[in-house]
Amino acid sequence: MGKRFETEILHGSKKSTSKITSKVTPIYQTSAFAFKDLDELEGYYQGNGQYLYSRVGNPNTDELGEAVARLECAPAGVASSSGLSAILAGVLAVVKNGDHIIAADDLYGGSYHMLKAELDQFGIETTFVSFNNLVEVEKEIKENTKLLYTESITNPLLRVENIKGVVDLARKHQLNTLVDNTFATPYHCQPYPMGIDLVVHSATKYIGGHSDVTIGVLTGREDLVAKARAKIVNLGTNVSPFEAWLTCRGLKTLALRMKAQSSNAKKLAEALSSNPFVEKVYYPFEQEEEGYGAMVTIELSKKVDTNLFFGSLGWIKIAPTLAGVETTVSHPLTTSHRSLPQEACEALGITYEVVRISVGIEHVEDIITQFEKAIEISH
Secondary structure, eight states: OOOOHHHHHHHSSOOOOTTOOOSSOOOOOOSBOOOSSHHHHHHHHTTOOSOSBTTTOOHHHHHHHHHHHHHTTOSEEEEESSHHHHHHHHHHTTOOTTOEEEEETTOOHHHHHIIIIIGGGGTOEEEEEOTTOHHHHHHTOOTTEEEEEEESBOTTTOOBOOHHHHHHHHHHTTOEEEEEOTTTHHHHOOTGGGTOSEEEEOTTTTTTOSSOOOOEEEEEOHHHHHHHHHHHHHHTOOOOHHHHHHHHHHHTTHHHHHHHHHHHHHHHHHHHHTOTTEEEEEOOTTSOTTOSOSEEEEEEOTTSOHHHHHTTOTTSEEOSOOOSSSOEEEOGGGTTTTTSOHHHHHHHTOOTTEEEEEOOSSOHHHHHHHHHHHHHHTO
């Protein structure tokens, strides 16, 4: 007798994939993996099997971690649920209760808040200091300091970090290093071969590239990534297979997107530099001929009505994120750096007039024209 209707619904449509070769990695949208018997199950725990439960590991999430690690020229990588969770895993791979971190004072606001407000509750102390002068950073090193943490290009004022100097300082004092490489991407900068221990990405941004995933990736030293992977598993900050699959798809066009977006960003920065109603343009012009990243930050003149400017950008959207293929703007003071104390924002120069621009792949003349029109309308 065949399977009855209720059983056939569940077990009658499974297709063996052992003889099927897909050009693209399939989506392993499963919470768990099946075993033929108890011996095979026990074999997993003895190291003879690869997958058990998707929180612990999944082919799609592993593919992403390994792919980004290769681009960073690092030996290992692991994906997690967001950029911030990847940062957390990297930090916890190095520090514990009673340890001390020195972090750049111009970090992304979410990172700042996590270190200041959350990890402090677990007995992990962070000192924020300007990395513009590494002599001053060295003065903050204590007996329990374990980690130096900064960004390759800072958010939102686009300071380019002196990675060699950070590495030299860390090695002098036997410290570990963590660099957020989200803005530069491995297309422009690879901190690991320069001596950085851990490199993290909010892969929500340029790695994914299409504003349709929330995901993070941590790469770097094999031993530290292994510790970070355990934190991701045990704290439950894993990412779904579908999100990882989408990010791998986006990653394939990273070079094409970054080349176009960085070129557009440099041209936009040059155009706005000559606008009399733009007080200051932040862009690392000196880094590379084709530009150094696709972010441009400007400080509008006080003669410009900032709110009216944001409302006059037409097809350019206001968004609290960045790095999609479309040009967008954000207001750091009220979004990404909202959690920073007012005095910290003032010290860094993050004022009401500061505008962060994520430059897309549209025709550059259209991008420039739209910003110039918005400035013209709002002064």
